[in-house]
Amino acid sequence: MSRHRTRKTALTVAIGAALAAILPVGPAAPSAVAAAPATHPSGPWTDSTYQPRPGDWRPYVLAPAGHVVTPVSVLSADPRGGAVQGDPKAALGGSATPVRLVSDGDRTQSPLLTLDFGKEVGGKIAVHLAGASTTPPTLHVCFSESRQFAATTPQANSGEAGYAPGCDTANIWTGYPGVTYGYDADSHTLSLDPSKLPGSVTDRQIRGGFRYATLFLDGPGWVDVDGVSLDFDAVPKQADPAGYQGWFLSSDNELNKIWYAGAYTVQMDTWMSDTAKSWPYAAGEPDHADSQVPYADPDQEVIFDGAKRDRIVWQGDLAIQAPVTYLSTGDLAAVDNSLSSLSAQQLSDGYVPAESLVGRHNEDEIRTYGEYVTWFVHNHYEHWLYTGDRAYLDRWWPSLTKAMTWLESVRGQDPQGLIAFAASGSCGHYGYSDCGHETYVNALYARNLDEMAELARARGAAPDAATYAARSMALKQAINDQLWDATTGAYRLSRETPGVYPQDANATAVLAGVADAGQAQRAMDYLHRNNWSGYGSLTVSPSAPKSAIGPMYEPLPSGFEASARLAVPDSTGDTQASGLQLMRTFWGYMLSKDPGSTWWEKADAAGDPGISQFTSLAHGWASGPTVTLTDQVLGVTPTGAGFAGYAVVPHPAGLTWAQGSVPTPHGAIAVSWQALPQGFQLHATTPSGTSGRLAVPTRGKRVSVRLDGRLVWDGSHAVGGAHVTSDGQYVYMDGVRAGHHVAHAQNL
Incomplete structure (x- = not known):
């Protein structure tokens, strides 16, 4: 859309262990912990009191571990002029009894069953049906990234609810704000054959982005739903979408x-x-x-x-x-x-x-x-x-x-x-x-x-x-x-x-x-x-x-x-x-x-x-x-092609610690820093084939700096021929070779 009109694997165990080992510890430092277990009964996305733990980054990853996902809850079940018979949660799967959606034939009064995938997802949706009436209604799925713009009232989205209830719109020509919605351009139709049920009916088209999926019917009859899933088609070349190389x-x-x-x-x-x-799209053309x-x-x-x-x-x-x-x-x-x-x-x-x-x-x-x-x-x-x-x-x-x-x-x-x-x-x-x-x-x-x-x-x-x-x-x-x-x-x-x-x-x-x-x-x-x-x-x-x-x-x-x-x-x-x-x-x-x-x-x-x-x-x-x-808070940036040269210049900005791993063509750069009451400590592990700059912030104070235990800055000058300078904001150590290094600034 015109902007003036609208707008590979997981990190190796060795790298993870190395980062846990280099995290600064001490009286004021958080303790290093092992990588998070595979399941989390509560985590940063569900627990408002969650506190980050060094080394435990995996609970933050939103990407699924594979390419099949399922909804996490039923947002709503509205019979309107039809009926919703049984427990709507049966649509989530695992129930002995399906939920039945019954329509009298008027799509504007069809029952609506809205499922929540818990986050943005995309791909081809599949609905498992236990059965359907001899002459089944047409089964539609509507998609929306938000509840706010999922059309459910007659006035919503310029009249979209009359054609595609539960949808937002991806079609500028029928669904753009202020353009009257004149035909169903956004729902997806799932073709079903009662003789092949029970079984799954799968969308022939992808829907690129949505959180909520709404099932509705067109025509008289009923369908029994006992499961919904999604072929997650984003990042198709990533076998494990959650397996980040950097964090x-x-x-x-x-x-x-x-x-x-x-x-x-x-x-x-x-x-x-x-x-x-x-x-x-041509008039009448579906999404x-x-x-x-x-x-x-x-x-x-x-x-x-x-x-x-x-x-x-x-x-x-x-x-x-x-x-x-x-x-x-x-x-x-x-x-x-x-x-x-x-x-x-x-x-x-x-x-x-x-x-x-x-x-x-x-x-x-x-x-x-x-x-x-x-x-x-x-x-x-x-x-x-x-x-x-x-x-x-x-x-x-x-x-x-x-x-x-x-x-x-x-x-x-x-x-x-x-x-x-x-x-x-x-x-x-x-x-x-x-x-x-x-x-x-x-x-x-x-x-x-x-x-x-x-x-x-x-x-x-x-x-x-x-x-x-x-x-x-x-x-x-x-x-x-x-x-x-x-x-x-x-x-x-x-x-x-x-x-x-x-x-x-x-x-x-x-x-x-x-x-x-x-x-x-x-x-x-x-x-x-x-x-x-x-x-x-x-x-x-x-x-x-x-x-x-x-x-x-x-x-x-x-x-x-x-x-x-x-x-x-x-x-x-x-x-x-x-x-x-x-x-x-x-x-x-x-x-x-x-x-x-x-x-x-x-x-x-x-x-x-x-x-x-x-x-x-x-x-x-x-x-x-x-x-x-x-690049700025953790502080890792390339200064030469492909990180052959690098700089690690942290910007704490009020944080007490940060850590992470940056993938490079030479291998990962692992960095961890901590702002201490009397100074600052930086750990960095860099791969062979690289050299660069490490820096520690002075935070407006006069500091001495030790690199790997050796004094390199006495508060005013470089010591022992070290390649160290300061601009008053940072003390910079240049020409640092590959390997593991610890820089420690102490207030004077």
């Missing part, structure tokens, strides 16, 4: 759940490449998702933007989903296939379409989104950084340089040196449309220039690297000269809209290195004072003059803001702590609502899904905190 755990239960909900959201968006949606993503390997997965819809690959969404995948499941084939399919769509002038060109609707948007060309470049940079796949980089290097040539040609049209997409007709964004000379898109392009300089150096093209670096410096200066408002202390939306200071502009200026330390602090302070509201941080202040961006909650730039807050040099810790508070507020709020396991596409100012029943509630671009918690 995160901290002293904060809510943040832990946020990490795993982000990982699960991306898994819910990962499907075979021939399960895309092709819009528009289906069986189109091939152009240029994608049909035998491999791709990562769609949303599980329910759009079910196509988008550049901007992939910018979040790819690093989440690198850090959790390690499903690199899905990332490669997705990115390659988008890359192959590049036009002759270098412009790269934002989305998979599946169907007329998407083909009509071929040049809509100039912003997404910057994400195309960024996605390839991130791929190289996390995977170190030089052959993949070399394959697509000509496409990257062509895309940069197109972006630079757009910038060259402005005598003042900024990009605007009016002339190219590409003004669409992730959530709005604006043709001005904006901070947001220019900051993204400045980051591209830095990334291309690094990639060019890695490929031995020093002159090209110098050109990109010089352009980056000039562009950052132009942004600051024209778009920084020193009086307000924030970046403007654009030259054309100077009195609006949006979230995306200020967060990306920090993350792209446009803002210096003082500007970064002031920009974050501005957003906190003006944009923070009941559910998180709004796109613009409610008091801002009317602009292209209305006040709403957008998970994509909210993720940028949370990351930017942790990136601000902060002697007091308040700004970095506010990054975690933003996560708890906004993502914690989404967790408190349906589907309670995956992230929304957007939310309006009232805190409701931003486009009502059409909103995707399993949208991977909202999973930014999963990356931020690993």
Whole structure:
């Protein structure tokens, strides 16, 4: 859907044991415990008093261990004008007596039996029937990601309840808010033959994302239901979807759940490449998702933007989903296939379409989104950084340089040196449309220039690297000269809209290195004072003059803001702590609502899904905190291709401990840290073939630091020739070789 209109195994026992062994222990430290048992009578998702235990990360994993799941409860059983005979719980299986649904023939008065799978799921549903009337009614299943938008009243979802009771909608042409619902475009029909019962009837079509499934009947007769299950078709190449390669755990239960909900959201968006949606549907056409993503390997997965819809690959969404995948499941084939399919769509002038060109609707948007060309470049940079796949980089290097040539040609049209997409007709964004000379898109392009300089150096093209670096410096200066408002202390939306200071502009200026330390602090302070509201941080202040961006909650730039807050040099810790508070507020709020396991596409100012029943509630671009918690809070980032170089720079932000494992091409990097009353302790185990930086935060104090028991920093200077420096916020130890290391900072 147009963004301006709507929007591999498990870790080895050895690694787990190593992490348990390196967890700091002592009078103030939590005790290390063994890995969690296979079953949990209570856990973080069901017990409000649950306390995280070091080493015990598996209870947080939402993904199933296999590819068959069953509902966990009956949400409701409503006879309406028919009957529900027997115990509705029989539909969960294991009962000697089935539940009978009886209809008088009027589908608008059919009994409704709604089952709750307990979390977002997707695939092909199967209903086991013990029997049916000689002439059976047609059995339908409706799906919804939430109770709020499961159509059950005549007015719901623009009249959907009269056709598809219990459904939200995945079809823009019949179910978009405000469009009258004129035919059943969303329920799935299960064909049954009474002569073959008892037996299961299985849906012929997948339903990409739902939590609730509602059975209803069309026509007179009855069916006896004694079981419902789902072939879980997300992540089909992952034999054990719960077998994560990477993980995160901290002293904060809510943040832990946020990490795993982000990982699960991306898994819910990962499907075979021939399960895309092709819009528009013809009048009367039922819901289906069986189109091939152009240029994608049909035998491999791709990562769609949303599980329910759009079910196509988008550049901007992939910018979040790819690093989440690198850090959790390690499903690199899905990332490669997705990115390659988008890359192959590049036009002759270098412009790269934002989305998979599946169907007329998407083909009509071929040049809509100039912003997404910057994400195309960024996605390839991130791929190289996390995977170190030089052959993949070399394959697509000509496409990257062509895309940069197109972006630079757009910038060259402005005598003042900024990009605007009016002339190219590409003004669409992730959530709005604006043709001005904006901070947001220019900051993204400045980051591209830095990334291309690094990639060019890695490929031995020093002159090209110098050109990109010089352009980056000039562009950052132009942004600051024209778009920084020193009086307000924030970046403007654009030259054309100077009195609006949006979230995306200020967060990306920090993350792209446009803002210096003082500007970064002031920009974050501005957003906190003006944009923070009941559910998180709004796109613009409610008091801002009317602009292209209305006040709403957008998970994509909210993720940028949370990351930017942790990136601000902060002697007091308040700004970095506010990054975690933003996560708890906004993502914690989404967790408190349906589907309670995956992230929304957007939310309006009232805190409701931003486009009502059409909103995707399993949208991977909202999973930014999963990356931020690993990269910044745990502190593990690649600094060289494929983690050949790495940095471990923790951002405690008020947490008392954190630990985790980061998969790399060389093996896992295992990290554990603890904030102690009189200092800080960091443990890291890194694989052969890597070297890097370890850092301990000073928290505004003068500290001495020992590395593996040897004094390397005396509070002011490096000791014994150690490669150690400090900027007042951290003490950095460089050139650390592979192996197990302990760094301990002691307050002086």
